[in-house]
Amino acid sequence: MRITSNKVIAGLFALVGMGIGVSAIAQQDAKRSISNIRGDLYRFQNNFHYSVFLVTSEGIITTDPIDANAARWLKAELKKRFNKPVRYLIYSHDHRDHSSGGEVFADTATVIAHDKAKATILGEKRPTAVPNITFSDRLTIELGGKVVELIYVGRGHSDNLIALHFPAERAVYAVDFVSVKSLPYMNLSDSYFPDWINAIKVVEAIDFDILVPGHGAVGVKADASDHRAYMEDVYDAVLAAARAGKSLDEMKQSIKLERYKDWAHYEEWRSLNIEGVYQRISLQRRGN
Numbered sequence: 001m002r003i004t005s006n007k008v009i010a011g012l013f014a015l016v017g018m019g020i021g022v023s024a025i026a027q028q029d030a031k032r033s034i035s036n037i038r039g040d041l042y043r044f045q046n047n048f049h050y051s052v053f054l055v056t057s058e059g060i061i062t063t064d065p066i067d068a069n070a071a072r073w074l075k076a077e078l079k080k081r082f083n084k085p086v087r088y089l090i091y092s093h094d095h096r097d098h099s100s101g102g103e104v105f106a107d108t109a110t111v112i113a114h115d116k117a118k119a120t121i122l123g124e125k126r127p128t129a130v131p132n133i134t135f136s137d138r139l140t141i142e143l144g145g146k147v148v149e150l151i152y153v154g155r156g157h158s159d160n161l162i163a164l165h166f167p168a169e170r171a172v173y174a175v176d177f178v179s180v181k182s183l184p185y186m187n188l189s190d191s192y193f194p195d196w197i198n199a200i201k202v203v204e205a206i207d208f209d210i211l212v213p214g215h216g217a218v219g220v221k222a223d224a225s226d227h228r229a230y231m232e233d234v235y236d237a238v239l240a241a242a243r244a245g246k247s248l249d250e251m252k253q254s255i256k257l258e259r260y261k262d263w264a265h266y267e268e269w270r271s272l273n274i275e276g277v278y279q280r281i282s283l284q285r286r287g288n
């Protein structure tokens with residue numbers, strides 16, 4: 001599916017969900033910033049969460065709103081810095097810590113996500129705007145002569161994650177299933193293994209230079225391969241230990257993954273990562 005700005009049907013905008021109130025104090029304390037990635041592509045920070053936006057002559061394409069307060073801050077900054085409306089809002093996946101607050105942009109933006117993200121946003125009542133347009137595999141958005149390619153990466157961290165490829169900027173925005181020299185978050189809850197490894201391979205197949213994750217530092221394409229290698233190493237080690245009859249506690253002691261000891265969150269999350277993979281393998285063994 002390929003759409004351009006002049007083909008989008010007006011009047012599709014659906015606003016569902018209410019923003020969750022955050023106290024004024026929390027809002028004041030939020031660490032927010034905008035930094036340039038390359039050309040007209042920028043990164044937006046809200047505490048430990050990041051999204052990206054692309055400025056074009058016909059308006060702005062933005063991604064995860066993060067939450068309503070963050071989205072209101074970004075909307076005001078976009079008005080001040082660029083004086084252009086947000087024409088497209090794209091969710092990387094349904095999880096509420098990235099997708100919340102989309103209603104802030106729904107007055108001017110067409111909201112886009114994967115088919116399964118829309119189903120979960122509705123089913124779980126995520127506090128955000130329901131997508132106007134969904135897709136199953138790939139979708140290319142063109143606006144003001146600029147392009148972003150939306151690519152479904154398959155199951156992994158969730159069942160509805162997409163990678164956003166900005167071909168002119170040679171950048172990829174990839175959230176929660178790829179990070180730069182950092183272990184994945186805690187016990188990998190509700191994720192899919194070994195599908196996660198294949199999801200990163202989808203990113204590796206894209207021709208790009210700059211890797212922009214949803215958390216942590218910006219990196220390069222090789223960081224995606226390193227992250228995939230980490231996931232393979234955890235998976236292989238846990239599978240081998242499970243086949244050898246080791247308990248989860250024994251695995252946490254014996255699986256050191258020392259090659260990654262300099263990565264962020266190695267101390268806090270290594271044993272939780274092992275536990276997460278062990279739980280996924282156990283579920284699969286029970287046929288779930």
Ligand SMILES: [Zn+2]
Pocket residue numbers: 093095157158176
């Ligand atoms: Zn997530």
